[in-house]
Amino acid sequence: MTPAYSLWVMEYAAVPNYPQSGLIYGMHNQGTRKLPYCYVVIKGQGQLAMVDVGYNHKAHGEVLANTYGVRGWHPPHEVLGEIGIKPEDVSTIFITHCHFDHMGNIEDFPKATFYLQERELSKWVWSMSLHRRFRWLMLGIDPADIMRAVDLARQGRLVAVDGDRENVLPGVDLHAAFDTHTWGSMYVTVRNDLATNSQSSWVFCGDLAYGYENLRGHDPNDPEYIPIGLATGSQFNVIMTADEMVKSVGGDVHRVIPPHEERLKDLYPSRITKAGLRITELALADGEKSQVR
């Protein structure tokens, strides 16, 4: 069956040399790897949706570039323009969690409705009420993003989801992963044949996995789940969620898409844009032309 949706992973910036220990639990003193920053485009069935929106360069760009080695940030209108899409055409956005590099650029999508877990919001707010010595619990949160979220809510463009929700768009489901990477992380499943018991599912996992080691371990002949390098919640919940995600794609770990995984290029067709950013094409809906060939 022809896929219901075209799916692309769009790189918008990258850290060329990121410590592996920050990504895969236990990989201390084992060097670095490229860490791309990406968001996902879901197009089809008359819908244009995204998973996450990247960070706000105006607010964070200089510090991230100079101190943390983030390179090559480009705005959504340039990144999405490579596949013929304008940010203002995007109607639905799923925010996997509230870290600045996933939800920081909401103002560039003026017409979209944003979905995120209610728990993600309420637990961040709760953690803000704690004493300063608990500030680690607020890492990665930009207060300005919270203020922008207030505007979204007032405009009726913020949907706070409580748990799992099926068919938010046809064949697109949201799954809560509470107390994992963050308080209220979620992952997005696209059943690309629109079937209830899909044989063609994709999972967009946000930071519930940074790389394929999180989902299959280091030895392909003896797979195991290895937690990510950072969990506000529990690593137990992280690996149980990894199992849930892998099972939901019929055991094919490569259908779970970690947006920070550079090796997607080894699995799926891709190209590098003039700006040096990679576009990875996972699926093409009927009538859609390839953006990477």
Place this chain on the structure above:
Amino acid sequence: MIDDATAIYIVENRKCFEDLKQVASQLAGLLVLSASGSKEAVPDHPMLHAAGELFQEAVDAMRSARPTERARPHHEHLRRASTMIGGALKQASVGLNTCLDLDRVLIPLRAGYSELERAADELPGFEKVSYERACCGGRAQ
């Protein structure tokens, strides 16, 4: 190049900056709960009280600051931020039930947070977001 006296100012005033940022975050958090109709949005949310206490600590610390010439613009932004965030806090204490209520808090809050951002741009050592230990902002090699 930062002189010794300014370096001391930075160290002594980091907590005040962080506290004001925290108060701004707390207020923004209450606003987003209220605007999104969250079940957690309750009148007299305990965080409002926590924000008030923290704000007072920040103001007290700021009053005892001794900015150098180099640190003066930073201190001025901090002072303006505290005035605006204090105004937002006062309005939030009145109530957060309607759109109008939200505006009364959000407008000064935004202005105050912008002042904090400007303060962070004036001197090193004042971060808008805690990148250091954030998952994807961890220090690259």
